[in-house]
Amino acid sequence: SQWGEENLQALSIQEGEDVTMNCSYKTYTTVVQWYRQKSGKGPAQLILIRSNEREKRSGRLRATLDTSSQSSSLSITGTLATDTAVYFCATIPHNTNTGKLTFGDGTVLTVKP
């Protein structure tokens, strides 16, 4: 799993497999965002999940959020080689309006064709 003080995580799988990436955070939040960064590009938001949703789906993506354990997960079903990227979770501490997102260190996902 990833968070700010953890080293970058790496996963390598075969195309077609499913994968789940985990994220734990230290400061209570009601919103977790997941970003994907492909090589040589800036990060792009994939999915945003709020605490009242617990689970959210978007295409092959599924995000969960458990505020009691302060953790979130992102699952990708039927991975493609084009899913190869670094995946970050990001949060804004609850009851702050600074707009400052805190990013995890990321999970490097390699999907082999």
Add this chain to the structure above:
Amino acid sequence: DMKVTQMPRYLIKRMGENVLLECGQDMSHETMYWYRQDPGLGLQLIYISYDVDSNSEGDIPKGYRVSRKKREHFSLILDSAKTNQTSVYFCASSLRSYEQYFGPGTRLTVL
């Protein structure tokens, strides 16, 4: 088409030289950000700007300053660059605190 642009994309400077990184966005977003990204360290927030001339330090502001004179432009300045400022710099913008739109990055090398 929502877009964040960064110039230049690649830059090589000598230690002690001044560096200017430019960022533009066409979404009229109020909030803009500068991050740096080093291998294995994720994204670190340098500065955040809430609007024109309304800037706030992020987590690692030392050695950097910013300028925002128009809502659509946000500049990052390194006065007398240091070798440890070699990094990839990303600019981002957002309408509210949630989704941030990132530029393609500037790879800066300080020799």
